């Protein structure tokens with residue numbers, strides 16, 4: 001008898017038929033002798049619809065109220081699934097994050113889980129019920145409803161799996177698993193059989209949308225066995241797991257891209273201690289997350305500092321730099337929205353030389369100019385002009401031989 005946490009995303013619960021199909025999957029797993037905790041997203045499009053409503057009232061809605069609003073989508077789907085299961089004579093009970101309780105900090109719209117009270121869930125499981133939990137939401141120490149950031153239901157599922165020491169966490173979505181890159185750009189992208197937590201973490205934070213980044217952090221930290229698979233077929237999915245020897249043989253496992261960053265440059269700052277600290281201290285105090293950073297010192301001993309921030313924070317970052325310009329004696333501040341970041345990811349990079357240069361060569365061959373470079377042990381990222389994103393992804397996918405030449409096998413629908 002195993003304890004399994006299953007999570008179903010928005011397209012898997014998009015309407016009553018889809019929720020009924022989720023119920024059939026839950027029942028099948030139960031009939032195999034498993035205890036089940038099921039975490040659901042809102043119906044696809046629902047969270048966006050709610051956000052749009054709020055923005056009609058105020059472009060920057062009050063964040064506490066925003067969470068009261070956008071957590072409602074998940075309340076609908078968990079109740080409906082529990083009803084369908086009950087109708088089929090399978091005992092099931094739905095719970096909101098605040099009922100479980102999934103306790104978070106008070107950072108509305110991007111809260112972090114701090115603790116999970118599991119008594120209620122374990123009691124229900126003992127009674128033989130399927131426990132259905134609303135994803136994406138929690139409650140802070142003062143009883144306020146919070147949400148975990150877009151895509152946060154994955155994190156609810158993995159955190160529950162960790163707290164309950166589940167044997168497996170299955171993330172059901174509308175694709176077959178984790179691919180070498182976005183199949184919309186490279187139709188021959190290959191589904192990976194398995195990927196390491198670290199690679200998945202890089203892929204997720206670099207823009208691959210299949211898993212919420214925080215969920216992968218949790219999975220890694222608590223060694224939660226994780227599988228990403230489709231709720232539309234019976235494919236085996238992709239296992240996300242600890243690193244093993246085979247994984248090191250593959251130099252590059254995937255190509256990720258992100259078109260949601262922008263770059264900003266402050267030109268002609270003095271080349272002396274304390275300047276970077278002043279700039280990035282102020283940026284950090286404003287809660288802006290910085291990704292790539294480069295600094296060049298010219299012959300005249302003045303420096304240019306360029307960095308990237310989420311596009312939604314570009315205006316704020318530019319204003320901050322403009323504000324610092326006088327104090328620092330900088331020449332000018334330049335903002336550029338038209339960038340994209342393409343990255344190659346693979347644990348094999350740790351033990352192979354020349355990977356970055358191969359990436360640069362492939363981009364150069366297509367005349368794609370590299371604006372910025374950043375690296376970690378298992379990734380190399382380049383900022384390029386945004387209009388070249390798809391070309392760059394295709395060229396890199398080809399260069400590192402990631403494509404599958406065999407046609408995709410389509411699985412029969414459930």
Ligand code: ASP
Nearest residue numbers: 041047136150151152153
């Ligand atoms: N419904 C939320 C969203 O759309 C959370 C999730 O689906 O994971 O972002």
Ligand code: MG
Nearest residue numbers: 009151154210
């Ligand atoms: Mg998602």
